[in-house]
Amino acid sequence: MKSRKVSLKDIAHSAGVSTALVSYVLSGKEKEYRVGLDMALKIKAIAKELKYQPNLLAKGLRSGKTYTIGLIIADISNPFFANIAREIEDEAEKNGYTVIIGSSDENAARSWKLMNVLINRQVDGFIIVSAENSEKLVYQLVEIGMPFVLLDRHFPEIQTDFVVTNNAKASYDACRHLIERGYKKIGLIAYKSDLFHMRERIRGYRQALNDNRMGFRANWLKEVYFETIAVEIRQAIDDMVSAESPVDALIFATYGLAINGLKYINELRLKVPDDLGIVSFGQAEVFDLYYCPITFMKQPIELLGKTAVDVLVKKILNPDEEQIQISMDATLVERESSTART
Amino acid sequence: MKSRKVSLKDIAHSAGVSTALVSYVLSGKEKEYRVGLDMALKIKAIAKELKYQPNLLAKGLRSGKTYTIGLIIADISNPFFANIAREIEDEAEKNGYTVIIGSSDENAARSWKLMNVLINRQVDGFIIVSAENSEKLVYQLVEIGMPFVLLDRHFPEIQTDFVVTNNAKASYDACRHLIERGYKKIGLIAYKSDLFHMRERIRGYRQALNDNRMGFRANWLKEVYFETIAVEIRQAIDDMVSAESPVDALIFATYGLAINGLKYINELRLKVPDDLGIVSFGQAEVFDLYYCPITFMKQPIELLGKTAVDVLVKKILNPDEEQIQISMDATLVERESSTART
DNA sequence: CAGATTTGTTTAATCGATTAAGCAATCAGG
DNA sequence: CCTGATTGCTTAATCGATTAAACAAATCTG
Numbered sequence: 201m202k203s204r205k206v207s208l209k210d211i212a213h214s215a216g217v218s219t220a221l222v223s224y225v226l227s228g229k230e231k232e233y234r235v236g237l238d239m240a241l242k243i244k245a246i247a248k249e250l251k252y253q254p255n256l257l258a259k260g261l262r263s264g265k266t267y268t269i270g271l272i273i274a275d276i277s278n279p280f281f282a283n284i285a286r287e288i289e290d291e292a293e294k295n296g297y298t299v300i301i302g303s304s305d306e307n308a309a310r311s312w313k314l315m316n317v318l319i320n321r322q323v324d325g326f327i328i329v330s331a332e333n334s335e336k337l338v339y340q341l342v343e344i345g346m347p348f349v350l351l352d353r354h355f356p357e358i359q360t361d362f363v364v365t366n367n368a369k370a371s372y373d374a375c376r377h378l379i380e381r382g383y384k385k386i387g388l389i390a391y392k393s394d395l396f397h398m399r400e401r402i403r404g405y406r407q408a409l410n411d412n413r414m415g416f417r418a419n420w421l422k423e424v425y426f427e428t429i430a431v432e433i434r435q436a437i438d439d440m441v442s443a444e445s446p447v448d449a450l451i452f453a454t455y456g457l458a459i460n461g462l463k464y465i466n467e468l469r470l471k472v473p474d475d476l477g478i479v480s481f482g483q484a485e486v487f488d489l490y491y492c493p494i495t496f497m498k499q500p501i502e503l504l505g506k507t508a509v510d511v512l513v514k515k516i517l518n519p520d521e522e523q524i525q526i527s528m529d530a531t532l533v534e535r536e537s538s539t540a541r542t
Numbered sequence: 543m544k545s546r547k548v549s550l551k552d553i554a555h556s557a558g559v560s561t562a563l564v565s566y567v568l569s570g571k572e573k574e575y576r577v578g579l580d581m582a583l584k585i586k587a588i589a590k591e592l593k594y595q596p597n598l599l600a601k602g603l604r605s606g607k608t609y610t611i612g613l614i615i616a617d618i619s620n621p622f623f624a625n626i627a628r629e630i631e632d633e634a635e636k637n638g639y640t641v642i643i644g645s646s647d648e649n650a651a652r653s654w655k656l657m658n659v660l661i662n663r664q665v666d667g668f669i670i671v672s673a674e675n676s677e678k679l680v681y682q683l684v685e686i687g688m689p690f691v692l693l694d695r696h697f698p699e700i701q702t703d704f705v706v707t708n709n710a711k712a713s714y715d716a717c718r719h720l721i722e723r724g725y726k727k728i729g730l731i732a733y734k735s736d737l738f739h740m741r742e743r744i745r746g747y748r749q750a751l752n753d754n755r756m757g758f759r760a761n762w763l764k765e766v767y768f769e770t771i772a773v774e775i776r777q778a779i780d781d782m783v784s785a786e787s788p789v790d791a792l793i794f795a796t797y798g799l800a801i802n803g804l805k806y807i808n809e810l811r812l813k814v815p816d817d818l819g820i821v822s823f824g825q826a827e828v829f830d831l832y833y834c835p836i837t838f839m840k841q842p843i844e845l846l847g848k849t850a851v852d853v854l855v856k857k858i859l860n861p862d863e864e865q866i867q868i869s870m871d872a873t874l875v876e877r878e879s880s881t882a883r884t
Numbered sequence: 885c886a887g888a889t890t891t892g893t894t895t896a897a898t899c900g901a902t903t904a905a906g907c908a909a910t911c912a913g914g
Numbered sequence: 915c916c917t918g919a920t921t922g923c924t925t926a927a928t929c930g931a932t933t934a935a936a937c938a939a940a941t942c943t944g
Contacts, residue, residue, distance in 0.1 A: 205686075207930055218894050223932060233933085236892055256662045257603040258930035261899050266599065268663075275628065282624040286617065289645060298659060300642050303631060317640060320598045321610075344547075459827045466831070484827070485801045489808070491833025549900055560924050565902060575903085578922055600900035603929050 206250045214246050215239075226252070260322055269512060270318035271301045272311055273329045279484040280455050280501070281329065284351070287505025288327060295513050297324070306426055308334040319346065325516045327351050327508050332395050347515035349524075351508045353397045361515060363508045363526045367397045370497045370530035371404030371451070374479040377495070377532055378449045379412050382541030383477050385420065387440045387447035389433065389457050392423035401453045401481070419443045424457070433460045441470065448477065449538070455482025462490065478537040481530075493535035500528050548592045556588050557581075568594070602664055611854060612660035613643045614653055615671045621826040622797050622843070623671065626693070629847025630669060637855050639666070648768055650676040661688065667858045669693050669850050674737050689857035691866075693850045695739040703857060705850045705868045709739045712839045712872035713746030713793070716821045719837070719874055720791045721754050724883030725819050727762065729782045729789035731775065731799050734765035743795045743823070761785050766799070775802045783812065790819060791880070797824025804832065820879040823872075835877035842870050 208226070212219040217239065224233040225243040260266035269292055273281040285301055292299045300323065302314040311331045318326070325347035328337065338358055341348045354362035371388075378386050388405045391398050402421065409416050422436035440447045452458035458480040470476050472492040479495045480487065487494035511524045550568070554561040559581065566575040567585040602608035611634050615623040627643055634641045642665065644656040653673045660668070667689035670679065680700055683690045696704035713730075720728050730747045733740050744763065751758050764778035782789045794800035800822040812818050814834040821837045822829065829836040853866045 205930095208932095209930075219931080220895080220933075221893065227932080229933095233893095234891060239892080253658065253662050255603070255664065255930050257599045257608070257664050258899090259932080261597070261599040261603055261901090262930080262932050264899075276618065276631065277621070277625045277628040279619070279621060279624070282621070283619045286619040286645060289618065289643075298642065298644075298663065300640065301631075302640075303628060316595065320595050321640065322597065322599050459831070462831055486826070486828040486831050489801070489804055489828050490831055547900095550902095551900075561901080562903075562925080563923060566923095569902080571903095576921055576923090581922080597900050600929090601902080603931090604900080604902050606929075 205255070206252045207255065208252075211243060211246050211250060211252055214250065215243055217243070222247075226254070264322075266322045266324055267297050268321065268323045269297050269299050269509070270315070270321075270323040270326045271299050271328075272304055272314055272318075272326065273301065274306045274331065275303045276301060277303075278455065280482050280499075283483075283501050284505045287502050288509055291506045291509040295509060297509075297513070304329075304331045304334075306331045308332065308336070311337055315340070319344070325349075325512045327512055329353055330355070330395070332393055345519065347512060347519055349508050349512045349515065351504065353395055354525075356396050359523060361511055361524045363504055363511060364397065364528070365499045365504070365530050366527045367400035367530075368404035368407070370481070370499075371401040371453070372408045373404075373530070373532055374451050374481075374497050375405045375408035376412065377534070378451070378477055378479060378538055379408065379414060381477065381538050383449035383538075384541075385415065385417075385445060385447045386449045386451065386477075387420040387422070388451045388453060389422045389424065389436055389440075389461060390453035391457070392425050398453065405451060415445075417443070417445055419445075420447055426456075429456065429460050433457065434464050437461060437464050437468070441468070441476070448475075448541070449473075450476055450478055452478070452480040452482075455480070455484060458482060458494070459486065462494075472537050473539045477539070477541070479532075487535070490537070492537050495535045495538040496533055497530040498533045499530045503528060547597070548594045549597065550594075553585060553588050553592060553594055556592065557585055559585070564589075568596070606664075608664045608666055609639050610663065610665045611639050611641050611851070612657070612663075612665040612668045613641050613670075614646055614656055614660075614668065615643065616648045616673065617645045618643060619645075620797065622824050622841075625825075625843050626847045629844050630851055633848045633851040637851060639851075639855070646671075646673045646676075648673045650674060650678070653679055657682070661686070667691075667854045669854055671695060672697065672737070674735055687861065689854060689861055691850050691854045691857065693846065695737055696867075698738050701865060703853055703866045705846055705853060706739065706870070707841045707846070707872050708869045709742035709872075710746035710749070712823070712841075713743040713795070714750045715746075715872070715874050716793050716823075716839050717747045717750035718754065719876070720793070720819055720821060720880055721750065721756060723819065723880050725791035725880075726883075727757065727759075727787060727789045728791045728793065728819075729762040729764070730793045730795060731764045731766065731778055731782075731803060732795035733799070734767050740795065747793060757787075759785070759787055761787075762789055768798075771798065771802050775799065776806050779803060779806050779810070783810070783818070790817075790883070791815075792818055792820055794820070794822040794824075797822070797826060800824060800836070801828065804836075814879050815881045819881070819883070821874075829877070832879070834879050837877045837880040838875055839872040840875045841872045845870060 208219045208222045212222045222243050224230055224235050225240045230240045276282055289299050304311040308331050311334045315337055327349050329351050330353045350360055350362040354364055390402050419439050424432035424436055452461055472478050481497050483496055487496050514521055550561045550564045554564045564585055566577050567582045572582045618624055631641050646653040650673050653676045657679055669691050671693050672695045692702055692704040696706055732744050761781050766774035766778055794803055814820050823839050829838050856863055
């Protein structure tokens with residue numbers, strides 16, 4: 201049963217030739233190394249008969265290329281990341297690469313550990329959705345000359361390749377949309393974070409309010425900690441709706457915030473959009489199936505994933521390629537949760 | 543910038559000793575191979591200073607162990623699989639293993655291709671959520687003596703290790719629950735599939751109807767093709783609700799069916815649970831946030847994932863371990879979508 | 885037909901680690 | 915002081931592939 205693995209040597213032996221010849225033939229270099237036609241055929245036949253499968257470890261060790269991409273994301277069980285992972289997987293396969301995914305839990309230490317495991321496995325490059333305070337990773341990758349692309353989030357003060365959404369604009373558009381629909385007191389719930397994409401989502405919102413001469417109150421903008429989201433978001437919403445000047449619309453800066461927020465809004469029996477208009481970031485089936493389908497900023501997930509892979513592959517093939525920085529627009533998908541105020 | 547990688551040889555050179563010694567020390571075998579204490583310390587110090595990182599390809603090549611698990615699932619962007627992948631990832635890490643995930647798209651050919659890529663990468667074992675008609679994979683793995691565990695689905699006619707949910711019971715419980723709540727004409731929408739878990743879900747449903755002397759009509763049981771789910775499910779539901787004897791409750795056999803079905807039910811403006819009681823398999827945020835939270839059969843995702851890894855690791859360590867076949871119960875989580883009929 | 889060229893194949897080093905076997909030097913015991 | 919055990923380290927083979935260099939035989943050239 202346990203038929204030992206078939207190696208080049210076995211084929212060579214069976215054909216009565218050296219392993220070199222077998223290698224030449226099976227790696228398609230028969231012309232280049234002028235292998236005899238009949239011998240080439242014979243070797244191919246034997247390889248097929250023995251069901252030869254190359255050992256990619258050996259290949260990688262020798263060649264220094266593993267055709268493997270390390271993907272570090274926050275959490276594969278978050279649909280945004282799961283979807284993007286799927287796109288990356290598919291695009292990578294098209295390019296002959298395999299993807300190894302790791303979840304960082306938005307935790308810099310875990311990211312660091314993951315990165316090292318993957319480096320030791322000799323991945324050819326990284327696609328990274330950065331966790332907070334993980335600049336160190338980026339510097340490390342630069343230092344060892346490892347190709348990488350930041351996805352979805354980047355550090356503006358560090359020069360790197362990246363593929364991201366234009367978050368300030370997305371947030372601006374979300375807010376402006378609510379304004380146009382007649383909402384007057386628009387709140388935003390975001391994560392408490394120094395990550396640029398989150399700062400941008402906050403900035404875009406503030407900007408839209410300003411540009412449209414809308415009022416703003418401190419309790420309309422809430423930043424909650426990722427780790428304690430469940431409790432904090434309740435306080436945040438309580439505060440936003442019960443204040444002397446309660447919000448009439450809410451923007452959720454991420455999918456996770458929306459899920460937690462909507463659950464509590466349901467508990468409070470607030471009706472969307474009559475009591476509260478909603479626009480959210482992220483995307484998932486839940487936005488369609490909510491009793492009042494949720495207006496959301498649709499990020500170009502497919503394109504983000506595909507582009508990240510393409511950029512990375514380009515970088516792997518030519519590390520001296522000049523820096524590639526791509527920012528894509530999100531599009532607003534209007535549903536009933538932001539129906540016009542009368 | 544591109545500081546070449548540090549190898550054992552570099553450390554050996556820097557310490558003025560042979561690579562063997564370095565290897566002994568860094569792999570913690572200093573006692574066993576009686577390395578001098580001061581030399582051991584010196585080597586460790588140099589390794590740390592040079593920031594030595596072992597090349598896992600070389601290690602794997604030499605030792606025949608890569609501490610890598612191949613995970614083949616239907617689709618990482620399906621929350622059920624994403625969640626289970628996450629559990630597997632975490633449990634694998636605890637055991638010192640890295641996971642490589644591939645999505646098969648419920649496609650046997652793609653599964654086969656994926657399996658081979660992973661075999662070539664010398665994974666130590668597989669966790670597989672089988673696609674239809676992929677018995678061949680199982681036979682292949684058995685033949686080459688590769689440890690593996692089937693997850694979520696298994697082939698009853700093939701003796702393998704597996705970790706699954708007791709689907710007949712789950713389905714039975716789902717149906718009985720609806721019966722107990724006073725529903726009289728209960729339908730089931732499943733996938734058209736020979737996969738055992740799907741047959742079992744259908745069987746459990748039929749059994750529950752029988753045991754409770756409930757009526758049954760052919761148009762209450764629909765099987766739709768995975769590939770054409772979006773159109774087919776509309777026909778199916780049309781047929782089920784508009785027949786001369788329309789259903790008053792519906793069981794969705796999977797998450798994907800539920801999503802598509804609920805969308806159409808919304809379109810039809812059918813009210814849950816008044817027009818239609820619902821129980822679904824699968825699990826996701828959407829069940830909580832639907833206007834009428836959905837009663838569902840909660841599979842023990844965490845335990846399924848964890849157990850699959852544990853079983854696989856056991857098999858890897860001791861391939862002659864006797865067969866491990868584990869079936870776990872799903873629990874019914876009651877929400878408003880199956881509120882009692884008056 | 886001698887020398888140059890081409891053709892077809894082998895030899896052996898290499899990637900980075902592991903590990904069995906071997907070899908000095910030191911030490912203990914008689 | 916000799917013998918045998920112990921300690922500390924080195925040598926070299928190995929995992930499975932790649933590939934530069936060498937080599938022998940066949941073919942060409944003038």
